[in-house]
Amino acid sequence: MALPVQINPKHNKSTLERVCFYYEENFIRGLLRGCIGGASLNCINLVVPMNPCPCGYYPDAERCSCTEPRVRRYMGKVSGPILDRIDLCVELESVDYESLRNRTKGESSGEIRRRVEQARQIQEARFEGSAYRFNGDIEVSAMERYCRLGEEQQRCMEQLYASLQLSARAYHRILRVARTIADLEGAEEIGVPHLMEASFYRPSTEYWGH
Numbered sequence: 001m002a003l004p005v006q007i008n009p010k011h012n013k014s015t016l017e018r019v020c021f022y023y024e025e026n027f028i029r030g031l032l033r034g035c036i037g038g039a040s041l042n043c044i045n046l047v048v049p050m051n052p053c054p055c056g057y058y059p060d061a062e063r064c065s066c067t068e069p070r071v072r073r074y075m076g077k078v079s080g081p082i083l084d085r086i087d088l089c090v091e092l093e094s095v096d097y098e099s100l101r102n103r104t105k106g107e108s109s110g111e112i113r114r115r116v117e118q119a120r121q122i123q124e125a126r127f128e129g130s131a132y133r134f135n136g137d138i139e140v141s142a143m144e145r146y147c148r149l150g151e152e153q154q155r156c157m158e159q160l161y162a163s164l165q166l167s168a169r170a171y172h173r174i175l176r177v178a179r180t181i182a183d184l185e186g187a188e189e190i191g192v193p194h195l196m197e198a199s200f201y202r203p204s205t206e207y208w209g210h
């Protein structure tokens, strides 16, 4: 089930943080369970789209009418603690006409579905007999067991931790996402490319610079 929630930085910052807190505390899960008459929900995909500035066109200098400080203020309302709780942050760019016409055909939905189903099966086997169902459930105390890193991978994470100025929460989130990327490839060990790819899903430093 995908639950779309619009993050609107025009809202008060503390309101956004309360939404975030409730989300983590399974408030939304409880709310939905109430709405659908007690049926159990296996998982929720929370999708939170937002604009990059009040007018919506930043960084297109020709169309965006916002000043730089206004853009910073707008983005700054979505704080680090909120961003830390989002698994995958993806920036979308507008598509120009030429690339729209020349779009090469990528992997089909059916092919992706097969890979996702395989990754789900891997997780079922991994967590058999445990309290977890998905990589996203792995608690910090179980990280060493389920997301064990080799020496090279540890060095990579050390560098990412310093260069991206990660919080502990974001660091563990990268490990869980990397575990899933490895599962999608059918790889037993988390490799450096999986960690690097997972780190790309952290918020853009262009918008949330340190």
Ligand SMILES: [Zn+2]
Residues within 6 Å of the ligand: 053, 054, 055, 056, 057, 058, 064, 065, 066
């Ligand atoms: Zn703008």
